[in-house]
Amino acid sequence: MRLRHVLFLTSLAAMAVNAPARAEELTGTLKKVKDSGAITIGYRDSSVPFSYLDGDQKPVGYAYEICRKVADAVKTHLKLDKLEVKLNPVTSATRIPLIANGTIDLECGSTTNNADRQKQASFTNTHFLTATRYLAKKDKKLDKIEDLKGRTVVSTSGTTNIKMINEANTARSLGLTILPAKDHAEAFLMVETGRADAFVMDDVLLASLAASSKTPDAYAISSEALSKPEPYGIMLRKDDAPFKAVVDAATSALYKSPEGKALYEKWFTQPIPPRGINLKLPMSEAMQKQFASPSDSADPAAY
Template structure:
């Protein structure tokens, strides 16, 4: 009997980090955001839904299969931009599912699985203005939100390309979009996914277009995990790579970014960029924008 049980107990002892924690407790805890549309937010019934949540449930399924568990509870724990990293680090949550940028600074504290979204700085304008490229903005008045990297990027582009822009700072995204809506600015420069959300929520979404040309390299968003936990990261990486490279990956993207989403039925109309197509074909978890 002792010999027969030895391999099994040996395998259990091999488990470390998050996999051991989940095996011992029979539960995995997912951290979610309450208003990061469409990544992680509260639906009509006040339960969390979203693109990143759907990905996290796939990782949870893979963990359950890896540990050969008959049952595994998936707990949900709210996080904010201020609490998400501390709650991963102290073990309160095992996965953080939202719109968290993977960068070199954060990788000193946490790890990330394969990037699930790439944002970039673009501009929104009225379709009637026929502004498609950065050069088309020459001599125009543009707006960006005060204190963001985006306003810094448009100022740099203005100097480098001699665009002759008048650049206005707005106190928040809503004020900046209103300036385009009312004709006080020709374009609003910001992260494309935020622009898409503003357009979708506007009175006339069909009146606006987001530039294909970007002012920045892609910024990767990733699902956050604990640092120095290679066994758990291996499971998460394998689960996300399997999803992204299968037909289910692009279908999941389309569900949240090109179709009507609950609870208000808005459509972000943000088709997959060429960089995102490349990322889904060959998934990576790099914090370096140049890698994408």
């Protein structure tokens, strides 16, 4: 009897030691999701093609699909039979506060991962790299920065892009006439009507403007960039290493797989809802390298 009693007490002690350890395994967002049975995705309403509303006013987009796949990975990791995916609209002003206060768990959009933002939030592996390039009519046959010598170019006032083209003009002695536009629409119109030879801006924005124009096939985006790549990433709460590890593993596996490339092509090289525009923005060499070796670096030089 005494031996059985000792074994029973030993068993109880082992259970007591192990139970807290198991309870402590889940913290932060993972615990929040497990306890509530839900994960909340923050989406944008007009960040084409990353996260926006379709013709039925439902969220769609490249980054949105990535977030849905991350949610599936979290469900699998937590061994849940079902996981409710809640949707919460965000703006450029509200996205970081809503991540920080726990309202949303993932933010899917076109959010730049930079050093300043990393002080407030974390980012998973980069899903897109933008850069400052220029758009011109194809018949002008402009592709490299040197091709712009002596030309008239336009960029939007108050942007880093117009600063970059001014710096390049001085550094390379391009002899450019640089015109400021009040907004992107006016700048594009100046190229469309021949008042400017090229429009300098983020390449993904240029692609969207061209695709939405009356003659999308009349325009081309330069292969040479004026800036280093700027990484976009899915944002999540800061200092939540267990959740970040799950998200990083999910995005890394996706980007390395054929599914990752197919997802990119779906949103950047094929007609997209609701108007069927095609951005015609094939995966750059930098993006191919990023997908082969996923990184969450905020340093443009890393790409």
